[in-house]
Amino acid sequence: MLTLFLRAVFLDLFVLLILRLTGKRQVSDLQPYDLLMTLVIADLASTAIADTDIPLLYSIVPILALYLVQQVLSKLSLKSAAVRRFLCGTPQVLIENGVMQPRVMRRTNYTVRDLLDSLRSKGIFDVGEVAYAILETNGTVSVLPKDAYAQPVKRDLKLPETPAVPKHIVIHEGRIVTSGLKKLHIDRTRIESILNKHGIAPKNVFFAQMDGSGGLHVQLDDAHHNRVERFHEPG
Amino acid sequence: MGFSIFRACMTVTICLLLLALFLFPSGMLRSFADEAEAHIRRAGDALLQHDEAAAERECSALCALAQRSVPALERFLNHSNVTALTSAFGIAYAAVRIGDCSAAYEALSDAETALERLKGIELFSPNSLL
Numbered sequence: 157m158l159t160l161f162l163r164a165v166f167l168d169l170f171v172l173l174i175l176r177l178t179g180k181r182q183v184s185d186l187q188p189y190d191l192l193m194t195l196v197i198a199d200l201a202s203t204a205i206a207d208t209d210i211p212l213l214y215s216i217v218p219i220l221a222l223y224l225v226q227q228v229l230s231k232l233s234l235k236s237a238a239v240r241r242f243l244c245g246t247p248q249v250l251i252e253n254g255v256m257q258p259r260v261m262r263r264t265n266y267t268v269r270d271l272l273d274s275l276r277s278k279g280i281f282d283v284g285e286v287a288y289a290i291l292e293t294n295g296t297v298s299v300l301p302k303d304a305y306a307q308p309v310k311r312d313l314k315l316p317e318t319p320a321v322p323k324h325i326v327i328h329e330g331r332i333v334t335s336g337l338k339k340l341h342i343d344r345t346r347i348e349s350i351l352n353k354h355g356i357a358p359k360n361v362f363f364a365q366m367d368g369s370g371g372l373h374v375q376l377d378d379a380h381h382n383r384v385e386r387f388h389e390p391g
Numbered sequence: 392m393g394f395s396i397f398r399a400c401m402t403v404t405i406c407l408l409l410l411a412l413f414l415f416p417s418g419m420l421r422s423f424a425d426e427a428e429a430h431i432r433r434a435g436d437a438l439l440q441h442d443e444a445a446a447e448r449e450c451s452a453l454c455a456l457a458q459r460s461v462p463a464l465e466r467f468l469n470h471s472n473v474t475a476l477t478s479a480f481g482i483a484y485a486a487v488r489i490g491d492c493s494a495a496y497e498a499l500s501d502a503e504t505a506l507e508r509l510k511g512i513e514l515f516s517p518n519s520l521l
Contacts, residue, residue, distance in 0.1 A: 173401075177401055177402075179398070208470070209469060209470045209471050210469060210470070211465065211466055211467050211468065211469070211470070213412065213416075213466065213467050214469070217409065217412060220405050220408070220409055221409070223405065224402070224405065224406065224409070227402055
């Protein structure tokens with residue numbers, strides 16, 4: 157039993173390493189080939205985990221082979237558009253100026269129901285509102301609404317534009333997150349002094365996020381009823 | 392950047408590891424199989440000539456060879472196939488010792504088949520590929 161346990165732990169860590177090395181994201185972002193490779197790797201690993209008659213190398217070698225093939229194909233598809241087209245396919249226009257494209261839909265095995273589902277999930281209930289709906293190579297549908305139905309942005313409304321600044325976590329469950337402080341180019345005394353100024357001890361903070369312009373979002377812990385505070389401390 | 396370098400290093404390491412796995416296990420199996428086949432052939436010849444002492448020596452050598460090589464072989468070969476081979480060696484040795492030459496010959500022939508199967512799995516050939 158200990159053998160089974162240790163084999164499972166070893167192969168789990170090995171598969172984790174390989175999947176990290178392939179550099180893939182969440183399942184919904186995977187290309188069909190990458191998804192297939194992930195499933196095959198899982199199957200190969202599970203075979204050697206369960207059957208102690210099989211040496212671990214019977215799983216490890218095929219997994220390494222798949223990894224190498226995947227790396228070669230990734231590099232080739234980065235270098236060559238033709239390889240990329242062959243491996244990933246090309247995006248297909250399913251709706252053009254509010255008109256569904258039956259020929260494309262038949263070719264891609266995309267039914268009207270599938271298309272309407274995708275549109276609804278993007279908040280569009282009328283095909284006539286769509287300028288373009290494009291079936292991406294990873295199977296998702298991107299939708300560009302017609303101008304008349306597009307949501308206005310600040311520029312359309314002539315509102316003042318503010319620069320977009322990323323926020324970084326600076327405190328998590330009472331602990332100061334130094335990696336977040338580094339990204340903001342501040343030290344822990346700065347964040348402590350801001351909180352002290354408002355009568356908050358860092359250990360009582362459940363979560364705090366700060367941006368480069370000094371905007372600080374603080375949520376206190378359960379003992380302080382998860383109170384939320386917002387401060388602006390530039391400089 | 393750091394992760395890309397790590398990935399590149401890992402890819403090179405994986406290539407080297409695979410290369411080592413293509414060379415060393417097959418080399419180990421080849422030398423084991425050559426030695427085992429020589430013993431099997433000599434044991435078979437001895438049995439045909441009713442030289443039971445020589446046959447016993449060869450079968451004993453086969454068992455010793457198996458004992459020496461099994462831990463290494465099991466690292467890269469299916470354990471049941473290795474067990475089938477070592478049991479055939481053991482049966483041949485036991486049969487020779489009790490003077491049952493036909494059973495010993497049969498066991499040696501089983502050992503030869505098991506050895507062929509192991510070679511078919513590990514040693515590359517167009518047949519094993521397909």
